[in-house]
Amino acid sequence: MSNQRDQQKQETRARLIEAGAKVFAERGLEGTRIGDIAKEAGVAMGTLYTHFPDKEALFDEVMRAGKALIIDGIKATYELDVEHATRDLLVMEGVVAFAETYGSLFRLMLARGGGEDPIQREVIDAVTELRVKEFEEGRVVGWVRPGQNLKAVARCEVGAVFHLLDWWLDDPARMDREELIGTLSNFRRFGLEGREP
Amino acid sequence: MSNQRDQQKQETRARLIEAGAKVFAERGLEGTRIGDIAKEAGVAMGTLYTHFPDKEALFDEVMRAGKALIIDGIKATYELDVEHATRDLLVMEGVVAFAETYGSLFRLMLARGGGEDPIQREVIDAVTELRVKEFEEGRVVGWVRPGQNLKAVARCEVGAVFHLLDWWLDDPARMDREELIGTLSNFRRFGLEGREP
């Protein structure tokens, strides 16, 4: 079949998603102009509508792609057979790397998470869910302090981590990566006052 | 002088700010229609422009009013002469009460904090600053674990608290208030793993 043509089409689609990620991240769903995405992707405005029914559909696609990226990154860390504290650092490192690489997209999807669009909530919900599972294992093994509502605690952790990163991204000179990761790790493990058991 | 007139004017202005708080909170700056605010306030669209130069000016005013409300609430708690752990609970109770009362405005200003508008960052920055001061005292007194970057830790705390509340507001049946406040307090004090010193 017209494999050549099909490949072209997929490439155009990919370019649109990438362009969308960039522009949506910078200006949000409402602030983004369809024309800016088209220009960024180097195609005509009409082309966008041969790939997606409307603006929001492209937005969802961008979110979906971002979600996959994040979730896969975290899951990959879970596969490793290392002890709890090490894995914890690896997860934090992965999140910091994602924030550094994707900057404003990270903000759009996670830090100012849960915008009006349901898909945005979906992303942060999925991340939280992963953390809950991790914590459940931790409860079994014993490194989780007993008597906690894990879903709620996972929300706290997610909020703490993403908000610190949001702040740090504004001016990365605020802390070096090592201190950043240390702070993230320590706060989520021991809070402000806690001591290692 | 025209005291009657002046009072009327201030009342209209107040109605506009209140209406703005409601509609902006529900739909954000860009998503809000001037006409909806006017309808909510029960005045003509033009009236809005006799009180504020444009949409954004009203938005700023709403943010400023909200900021005052939040900051004053927290500060009031600080005045009390109680011991650290008690005050901590009181602060959390205050924040929960604010979130319950103002719902979507709380989200707009704090939970999804730091939208594009500088004024939004200002609010969450101010709250964080207040926390940093509290922590500095705690360091002196000794209830803060040594060796922490307090500014960074304050960001974590703020992120944790506001994000849990954001999630809770979606469905308050998730936890009763007591458990909510307990979770907030414990997480920010001891994290996921820490023990009381």
Add this chain to the structure above:
Amino acid sequence: MSNQRDQQKQETRARLIEAGAKVFAERGLEGTRIGDIAKEAGVAMGTLYTHFPDKEALFDEVMRAGKALIIDGIKATYELDVEHATRDLLVMEGVVAFAETYGSLFRLMLARGGGEDPIQREVIDAVTELRVKEFEEGRVVGWVRPGQNLKAVARCEVGAVFHLLDWWLDDPARMDREELIGTLSNFRRFGLEGREP
């Protein structure tokens, strides 16, 4: 009767007309904001409507006042018992003085004469009419070249004089007053090529 109050009222009215003259002259009928006139006159916007039914009525009043000023000035010159060429110079001097004093009002009423408003045409028609009468006398006495349609010629003269002044007002350094008046006088008497009879 309340003579005091009546006097006050007339003064307010006069202030409004003067303010109107200034603002209308600078910005035209459509470009003028009622509020600017009120501010210039130092009264509230509503006050304007106790003196004039609407914006256009004030505009007409301003035009009417300006018209009287111009026509009276020209007529005064006609009263003088001097010979034709002298009077001619005096008329030109009067017009130049008016243009210098009233600047943009002169433009509004004469130089860019005959805007959309009928009252504007009225002013320039009146001036032309005066000139026609003068020329008719000149025809009798003999200083007008025979065989001319005086109404048409008066239009030419008015156009020539007012347009040169319009140009001159842009940058009065272009010519000194003497040269200006000389040019006006000579052109309207002898055109570009004519010689003194």
Add this chain to the structure above:
Amino acid sequence: MSNQRDQQKQETRARLIEAGAKVFAERGLEGTRIGDIAKEAGVAMGTLYTHFPDKEALFDEVMRAGKALIIDGIKATYELDVEHATRDLLVMEGVVAFAETYGSLFRLMLARGGGEDPIQREVIDAVTELRVKEFEEGRVVGWVRPGQNLKAVARCEVGAVFHLLDWWLDDPARMDREELIGTLSNFRRFGLEGREP
């Protein structure tokens, strides 16, 4: 390439300029409603904005087109190798023809010349400049009376001609074309009193 498409676009653009010329001429820059131009051109309002950034840009374009028409017309007459008086008549005939054909556009651009917009001044300045050059040649050849400031005199001529035409257009029954042209020519050559040298 998309020659068909491109041609369509140019046609739409031309229709907008033509419609703009008509409506602007009738109602001026401020008095014109964008919607009226669109309706006149038979396109949607939005279409106007795919061709011009805003109302004023279309206005400028209309002025520019009109300016070219006028200047080219006058210049064409200058190319002819005829004697001075003949050419003079031809120029007047050209101007009258333009005024007859374009009516209100002629008024907007020339007769009430030099509206607020710089582009309007530009048109009348260009015409004047052309006349100055003509006069400079006339001075060399000898048909210009010596001792005149040619720039100033050109302003007088332009004012005289355009104002008479403005008046005549109100009611062309006032004079037949021959008398009109004769008056224009005679006045600008000999003024009210001058004699042929």
Add this chain to the structure above:
DNA sequence: TATGAATGAGCATTCATTCAT
């Protein structure tokens, strides 16, 4: 499939005018 000119509903803002005080 890609294009981009055309569309037109939608929106923020302006401003002449009114009217309760």
Add this chain to the structure above:
DNA sequence: CATGAATGAATGCTCATTCAT
């Protein structure tokens, strides 16, 4: 009579979406 807050129709401009080429 003077005031100026309130009014709301009117307007310029935007932008997601369509569709002829």
